[in-house]
Amino acid sequence: METQFLAAFVEIADCGSFTQAAEALHLSQPAISKRITALETQIGHPLFDRVGRRVSLTDAGRTLLPYARKTLQDIEDGRRALSNLHDDVGGRLSIGTSHHIGLHRLPPVLRAYTLQYPNVDLDIHFMDSEVACEFVVAGKLELGIVTLPTTPLPHLQRQLVWPDPMTVVVAPQHPLAGRSGVPLRELAEHPAVLPDEATYTHRIVTAELQRQGITPRVRLATNYLETLKMLAGIGLGWSMLPESMLDDSLARVGVVGLHLQRELGLVWHERRTLSGAARALIAQMPAPA
Structure with a gap:
């Protein structure tokens, strides 16, 4: 059984899409479809149900998947050991x-x-x-x-x-710009632009705020810290960013009792x-x- 066939099978199972799997493996969609057809022929069972654009595993596909993962992992471990x-x-x-x-x-x-x-x-x-x-x-x-x-x-x-210390930042024209000793509740009165809730950084920030009984007014959220830097810099709200990102486009705000660090x-x-x-x-x- 070709490992390339198994790799295509696992990728489609993970993506739920022939198109996305083909992109991930740098293949054309006809090429990845041929690999699955060849694998299905070898094992004698269909592996996917295709209804419109939806792709789901058959019983045979669900049975094969853990063995396919283990086979690919064992081969990769062997390559590394060698x-x-x-x-x-x-x-x-x-x-x-x-x-x-x-x-x-x-x-x-x-x-x-x-x-x-x-x-x-x-x-x-x-x-x-x-x-x-x-x-x-x-x-x-x-x-x-x-x-x-x-x-x-x-x-x-x-x-x-x-270690990645973080600090509250705002636009240089923001009312809180350059201040120290700002109470957390006063900060929370202003809108915020923060990392997306699915990110570890968001969890670090919001966990500390919630511990202190504060719920921020989140105006916008995004995964990308560079975008948050831009949004804070143009005055859309305060943000919490790594100290390493500070430059002239931002002003630091010293907030009482708020000391955060990512790792x-x-x-x-x-x-x-x-x-x-x-x-x-x-x-x-x-x-x-």
Whole structure:
């Protein structure tokens, strides 16, 4: 049974769409359909029900799925174990990271890494930290360089790399701009632009606000911190951003009793054999300040 057939099958099962699976695997839709047809012919059962644009697993598909996942994971673990038999660090290293980390933290690390290990093919995917963690758990990525989860996830190992203090920011013309000692309830009287509720960063911010009995007036929410920086900078509301993002477009607000910090770092699956390339990148990371 071709592993490419199994990979196509698992991707469609995860996406629920032939089209999205084809895009993820960099295939045409006819090509991925042929792989599924060939796999169905080999096992003698249909794997998907196709009703209009909806795709769902058949009983045979649900039965095969965990075995297909394990087969693909075992093959990948074998490849990594073999790569560790020699001293040369090379091969493909799949990484998921957020846009913020990719812009503000990773460039010097990856610059040094690629100079030291030119035979490694970096396969970098930019996505929300939450999605990257899910992909690591599912075996789709070897490493995540992410905002670390606020609560432990099963089978996910984590390593802190960058403590990331956060601060309240507003536009320079905002009534609170440059003030210190602002009561939290006064801050809450003004509209806010905050990270989307599905993000770890949102959970960190709102958990602390709720602990102090405050519900923010959220005018807009988005996954992207760079967008929040822009929205705060043009005066749409206050936001909570990493201190590393402060510049002349923003003014800091000192709020009484509000001290927040994210943790940025690495995640990997505890049951998977890390490749030499992954272990080298982990070793390349700076020690937490």
